[in-house]
Amino acid sequence: MPNLTVNGRTHAVAAEPETPLLYVLRDELGLNGAKFGCGLGQCGACTVEVEGRAVLSCLTPIGVLEGRPVTTVEGLGSPENPGPLQAAFIAENAAQCGYCIAGMVMRAHALLKANPHPDEAEIRAALRLNLCRCGTHMRILAAVARAAGREADHGPTTTGAAR
Amino acid sequence: MQRRRIAVWLAAAALASAAGLGLAAWRPALPPGGPSPAETAPDLVRQGAVLASLGYCASCHTAEGGRPYAGGRGIATPFGTINATNITPDPETGLGHWTLAAFTRAMREGVDRDGRHLYPAFPYTHYAGLSEPDIAALYAFVMTREPVRAEAKANALPFPLSWRPLIAGWKLLFVRTPTIPGATAPADPRRDxxxxxxxxxxxxxxxxxxxxxxxxxxxxxxxxxxxxxxxxxxxxxxxxxxxxxxxxxxxxxxxxxxxxxxxxxxxxxxxxxxxxxxxxxxxxxxxxxxxxxxxxxxxGPGPDGSRTGPVDRAVATEASALTRGAATYAGACAVCHESGGGAAGGVPYTTPSLGHRTTLRAPDARNLILVLRDGIAPRDHAPGPIMPAYGTLLTQAQMTDLAAYLRARFSPDGPWPTLDATVRDVMRDARPRDPQTRDPSPRAARAGPSP
The missing domain is CATH 1.10.760 (Cytochrome Bc1 Complex; Chain D, domain 2)
Structure with missing residues (x-):
């Protein structure tokens, strides 16, 4: 059975190689940060990192992950000690129901790793495939901009108005 | 001595033919001007808009994220990269000073207003068959776009291809008015x-x-x-x-x-x-x-009947590569592609099985690996298919295993002989943000001739 390295720890998992990573994270390893949204790779709620790149864990069979480190939102910090990106999401009040947020954070984390100072267009392009049904997109964008060390380009973020 | 004299003669002949071609290639500049009000009548503009959609002008003349028709998109060809020009009516950098006569010459003969020959990435070999009223409608549409100041980027072509008079020779060889029944040729009485x-x-x-x-x-x-x-x-x-x-x-x-x-x-x-x-x-x-x-x-009536319909057959997975490919398919693809097909209530925009797709019957795996690598991005503000990109998740070996499995299961045609090379070639620029694996010019090398 495949070994999985998640947030720096290696686990021997019982699941078959075609099992989607998301199921193993949630059901076997008790890491419930990544969410099941659509199960079709169309919403982004399940986004985690593999080798530092954002992937959709609901469509990632664990068989392709042998020897490749996985990072989930739990790997970035804890409620008591949030990582810088998580702190930015908290500071911008970026969550409403919160279901999409772990995916948003991981997608943004992978972006900032590859490009520490993205502009607004680059942030939007990276987050394009992650959906939020509550409509907190403007706060999410502001949180990522804050973590990237600059002001959001569009002023106050309290209205959440569509642009 | 003898040899030297021959060399001199050869050089002189080459020089003379270059000069001859240069002379034959000469086309005059046309006087500047612009459309008359009648030439941009609203009805004409509306017709031109539909024609421009059907000529796919924007797919070359609009850069990714750029202003409409302001050019700047690079068209990769085996000869080098041709950059599409600005066709908005900007007077300095676009078609602002073009008359209908200049526009017509460009569309039919591939010569710009200054008399320069245009590279055949611009499909004037086809546009030569356009009717006069349609060219006039396209002119009306183009000349009423928002003018954008955008200098055309220089083409990246090696000498001597960068020497435009050479195109005149190419045109002599290859440009003919297309034979179109009912337009440039007699109508076909059997057709409606x-x-x-x-x-x-x-x-x-x-x-x-x-x-x-x-x-x-x-x-x-x-x-x-x-x-x-x-x-x-x-x-x-x-x-x-x-x-x-x-x-x-x-x-x-x-x-x-x-x-x-x-x-x-x-x-x-x-x-x-x-x-x-x-x-x-x-x-x-x-x-x-x-x-x-x-x-x-x-x-026509299609192939001679030897071709089978969609194939979906059991794959003997003793080979470990096929086992790995099967597992990847089951975990990454099946949830959509085995949902029964969009028309039968499965995931929208899927076919009943991947055996219905021509992609898996192709002579090589290029299209399959390209779509796996990049996925299908959603349309903005319109319904349409969406497929995640697997180029960052799957390694080359995993991509190869998956493609081999798909081909074995969904095509009767036997393994792709060049699969390893195709995957290597296509996956070279799978991770554009990673400088270690980025090849600076894979696209130009891969691409075939473009319109």
């Missing part, structure tokens, strides 16, 4: 007006052959093999004639559905065909039906 309309659109305006016809070593379409399949921006452009490897026949109605959006049995467009289908959203359904009527007759 809809078919003739489709022939005109396909051959002249929509320039289907620019991608779907193979090209010779000088980059010209091989007329004797029209629609036998070609290349477009590194993608395989499938044959539209009876050599099509499609598992199912293409009827006129199938084609009309495909060209307008998506066909439940054949699927939908990806790669460079996607902007073509997207452009059709601005086109009246009658024009799409006409195109489909014509293209369906290129396919």
């Amino acid at each position: 007006p809809e078919w003739h309309r489709g022939a005109y659109l396909a051959e002249a305006l929509s320039h289907c052959g620019a991608c779907h016809t193979p090209r010779n070593w000088l980059g010209a379409e091989i007329r004797s093999r029209a629609y036998a399949g070609g290349v477009a921006d590194g993608w395989w452009a499938p044959p539209l004639d009876r050599s099509s490897p499609s598992p199912l026949p293409w009827s006129r109605d199938d084609l009309a559905r495909y060209l307008a959006d998506w066909d439940p049995l054949h699927g939908g467009a990806a790669g460079p065909m996607r902007p073509v289908v997207d452009a059709h959203r601005a086109v009246p359904a009658g024009e799409i039906r006409a195109l489909a009527a014509y293209v369906a007759t290129l396919y």
